[in-house]
Amino acid sequence: MQPLESGDPSTIGPYTLRARIGEGGMGRVYLASSPSGRLIAVKVVRPDLASDGQFRHRFQREVEAASLVSGAFTAPVVDFDLTGVMPWLATLYVPGPSLHEAIVRYGTLPEAVLCRLAAGMLEAIIAIHRVGIVHRDLKPSNVLLASDGPRVIDFGIARAMEQTSLTRVGGVLGTPAYMSPEQAAGAHAGPQSDVFSFAAVLVFAATRRGPFGSGDPAALLFRVVHGEPDLTGVPTAPGDLLRQCLVKNPAERPAPDALLRMFVDRLPSGPVVWPEDITRLVSARETEVAARVPTHRPRIAPPDTEVAREAEVETYVFPGNRRKMFLAGSLLLGIAIPLLVLFVIGLVNVAVSVARHEPMATDDVVGNIVGGTLWAILTIIPLVSGLWQFCYGSSRLELSMAPDGLHVRAGGRRYDIAWQDLVSVSVVRLGKREVLAVWPTAGWALRNRHLGWVRRGLLKWVVRDSYSLRYYFGIWYHPALKCDMLIDLKLLRGATPDQVISAVTAHAGALSR
Template sequence: MGGLQSDGQFRPLESGDPQTVAGYRPVARLGSGGMGTVYLSYTPGGHPIALKTIRPELSEDPEFRRRFRQEVQAAQRVQGLYTAPVIDYDTEGTRPWLATAYVPGPSLAAAVTEHGPLPVSTLLLLIAGVAEALTVIHGAGIVHRDLKPSNVLLAGDGPRVIDFGIARAADATALTGTGVSVGTPAFMSPEQATGQEITPASDVFALGQVAAFAARGSGAYGDGPSHAVLYRIVHEEPDLTGLPEALGFVTRCLAKDPADRPSCAEVIALCQEASPGGLRQSGEWLPEAIGTQITRRVSASAALAAQSAVTTGPPQGPPATAPATQLTAAVPAPPPTAPLTRPDLATPHAAPTLTAPHTPPPATPAASYLPPAPPAAAPRAPWPGAQPQPRRGSRAGVIAAVVAAALAVGVGCGVYLSKAHTDTKRGGTSTSAKGSGDHSGPGSATGSSGPSTRPDPKPVTFKGINIPKGYWVRFADSPPKPLHDENGSNARFGDSADFYYDDDAFVSDDQTPVVGGNSKKVVLLNNAEKGSLATCRAETRYAEDIHLSQLSTGSQICVHTVSGHIAVVTYKGAAPRNGPSDYISVDITVWRNAEQPSGDQ
């Protein structure tokens, strides 16, 4: 997630970015990814921070919230010279967020991509610094599991390891099963790729991969589809062609057996031995071009802080101190199941306020790095069917308000509730979708769980997902990663196998492999049908699975899951018949929590 252009400019805010997050004012974008968006902001004392906000669809997942809470609490225990500490957070609010110390430097991935492999002296300091960071992380009882070049930032006084467990929260549901792999395929250890026990030695393997990338500009196991890279990691030896002689110990880090790898302390000692003058971290440990980038980032951050103070005034406190009228004007009324007023609102940063983009007072930017003011946005409409929230008062007052609303609605309310009850009994797939117009728009009860007036969830699309035979994916994962059962059980019986690719588990005339989901509710759409949420809700020609012989490039499949997600899976093709592996490639568009989970029906 790059934060600056090559000339040191920050990325400007966009129209949908929040004005404040629990009292912090975003002033520029640092990047965005599968978990959310990262902004540059400042503490009340003017210290820069990296403010990470979570994507709405992840915020709605209870399992994600649970894992995010755990990972933030664990990250607070990590305090080292080569890590970015957690400054502030809120895991319970409408939109969870996390603030860490801002590191004014590029990631190792960006630096090597732009400037090429690093010199030996820099490599030894880099490897020793990351190993020291891992020592602190492991000392807090955490295994990073996702150490990679983009999670190593280059600061003027040494590297910084970030996202030690935090980003894994996006894979929350994948962590609850047995034999599940989580991480970036190209940097996984063999035991992580095969779903075995993960220990600190797994991070040492990833460190060896990071070292090879920094020294050569490419990974030790090549590129290509994730399943192909994972196969090489598990079964083949690394390609370390061109690795400097001083880094010979990296081969030990990449040993298949975790017991054969050195500890982090040993790695630091090996770096010391390989360095003629010993390891001494200084402000000139990086190549000049990267050091210049860091200087530009520091200057741009300081200038932004000064300009922000002039145009917006001194930083304000948490939104708990703001008048109630300000809160109600900034946030539309939520549905009755998620009241705006919370008992812990008085706690600083307990409930972040994400407001619509604002138009700051007219001001002439002092420099080109100041992000332009986002355009003013029209006030957002309230949730469909939402009623004004009454002030907290006596129980009699609440009852009186309910009675008055019921009298006002009259017979129409009874008709609506009757229809909603019918839809709920049908498990969220209403037959009224056909012949009476499209009822799948925001606020409709058709295809949803009961009489909820919440709008339809926004779709999330993942392209080029490769699923090997015998594997399955979960739609709650971002992105979906192939999972399998070590005991060789058929994929259709996998834990939460939302969509699988495997041999036909039963005797049939067509012995080609099959795709399907463990909900046994998949529909192969006709060529004239366009895959959409409305189409999937309307089509009820459910099958348990679909044979590969029935699919051609571009075929679309509606998939309903037991957890309430709906997806359109677009078949893109399969591996060559004579190839070394067997897999299919698909694009997946998911509407998470689009209907009532089948377990609750």
């Protein structure tokens, strides 16, 4: 950690800079403090990258996704500004050395500590994958050692750096010694790529070297793609698991959640702490950071009591476009129902003719089949669209944020959750749709059958189990993002993403964007 230089800013956003932590491929990293005194690591993007429109677009997408990560062994994104001259993001600061520094200075980890490190890293990887992010650059310098366990940092950054000036001139992004074979070959790197890199990092922690050695990057990448890992010196029990992770075929690698269970089974029953030398290093880093942050905090005048009380009980309500949807649904049903009646009459006439064994020309049979199919299509399209719009227009349609929690009413269904039961809230773009999504705590999800279909009302008969058409409805579960999708904002009056998130923040400012 170095003191600030004359060219460094004194503040970034609401954060006061205290020292310079380091500099990497994306830009500089500063130690900062929030207005309340919380320690923050602020990453400021380099000017040449900030001027790259493609990078800004990817960076915004990845940072918004990364802000949803909430695992205990990650350094979560707490704030960002991607529109200014100097884009930046802020994460919680971890006052500890990197795994690389600790191993280089003090040597390898014993088996129990290695399993503890593995379990913490896997929890972080699972949390990162849960929001659809692949780290792509897991390495010892991206794992920090805090007093209570490891922290995985810089998730999502590698994806944003792709196709920038750093990678356009002959190269793949990542660190060769810890890169998966598919990533080294320039192929698609999915979640299982992180499993390979995780194992390579664990081998380094156990042996002080990577599983494919070191040296010339080109030769190293060749060994990653074609060679076998060297696990000499890795304890037998974790070594067997790591060997499974280092196979060339991503599909044959174990899943992170299965790996977590296997490593947890290998942990001793008592507490596992860092070796004494690393514990002293963590304490020294905490002391160094404390010396750079003033012990006094500026006094903030308390808000006016009446204003505070009024803000505390204020409820934000976004009503739905019920009238518009009711009229549209009624019109479509007015078209679809007569068509359906005529279609049924036609089927009855055909059935009667068949029952009477009345002769029919081949052309008549073909004409009936083609005509019936077209008529069915013309009937189904307005019927389905009209039915869901009529259901939404004829029942309560509303999104509200109250002091007691977040509430949604849509299509005869309801969703109520207290703020303390929410891990994160975001507006997620699905194609052209902007949908309010929430990630509830695991305990709340287990206690509540929050996404069961309603037992009453017309809506339960409409496309009951159709995954593709379920996107039209409010309150459904997204299996890829592992979140509850509550309502498409276009169904509400005057509900923009900024307005909705501002209303959420007013009641739960600690929640992620």
